[in-house]
Amino acid sequence: MPRISRLNRSEVSPELRSIYDRYLHQRGNVPYFFRTMAHRSQIFQTMIAHMEAVLSTGSLPTRLKELVVVRTSQLNCTGYCLASHTAICLRLGWTPEHLTALNSWKDSPLFSDAEKAAIHLAEAMTLHSHQYSDEEMARLRSFYSEGEVVELMAAIGLFNYFNRFNNLLRMEPTQPAGSEELAEAGVQPLIV
Numbered sequence: 001m002p003r004i005s006r007l008n009r010s011e012v013s014p015e016l017r018s019i020y021d022r023y024l025h026q027r028g029n030v031p032y033f034f035r036t037m038a039h040r041s042q043i044f045q046t047m048i049a050h051m052e053a054v055l056s057t058g059s060l061p062t063r064l065k066e067l068v069v070v071r072t073s074q075l076n077c078t079g080y081c082l083a084s085h086t087a088i089c090l091r092l093g094w095t096p097e098h099l100t101a102l103n104s105w106k107d108s109p110l111f112s113d114a115e116k117a118a119i120h121l122a123e124a125m126t127l128h129s130h131q132y133s134d135e136e137m138a139r140l141r142s143f144y145s146e147g148e149v150v151e152l153m154a155a156i157g158l159f160n161y162f163n164r165f166n167n168l169l170r171m172e173p174t175q176p177a178g179s180e181e182l183a184e185a186g187v188q189p190l191i192v
Contacts, residue, residue: 003169006035009184016041019048021185028187029177031084033166054158058151060144063092064115065155068122071102072156075126076163083173085159114143118152125156 009020009030016038020030037044055065066089073081086099101108105119117140124132140149165171177187 004036006032007038012038024185024187029174032174054154060148060151069159071122072126072159078163080166080171117143122156
């Protein structure tokens with residue numbers, strides 16, 4: 001039983017329905033987290049805009065940002081975000097071996113030095129941000145511009161927020177939308 005109810009498409013304003021419909025088309029569901037945030041329209045709308053800007057704009061590939069999102073979610077033990085963003089990582093070309101190797105990334109030949117610096121940043125920001133040294137920042141900056149560091153930090157910071165929100169609410173992974181909800185949004189269900 002959810003700790004806070006999740007709003008269905010029929011319960012939200014037309015502005016929010018357009019967000020629901022976009023995610024139904026893209027993912028085949030509206031994440032439970034989004035349905036919970038929809039209790040506060042302005043927070044939900046700005047959260048979506050911020051998340052999309054963080055993950056989809058800038059010069060870094062979304063693929064790398066999603067990798068640090070998964071590492072952040074692993075560290076925070078957030079099954080909800082791991083379920084969703086592991087699937088996204090796999091669609092973006094990371095392998096199950098890559099995602100498993102995040103637990104021992106320092107010794108893994110699967111990651112480049114630049115990717116390792118980004119993964120290390122995710123760990124530092126999530127676990128001990130006050131202890132990130134000037135030397136560690138210089139190493140990170142040897143791979144990424146200042147703007148790219150901001151992109152990485154925004155993705156990591158955003159998912160530390162999302163992880164904590166979802167952990168406290170004990171959010172379970174989102175299930176695929178039902179055929180009625182898909183039809184209401186004009187989405188044809190996939191027949192397998």
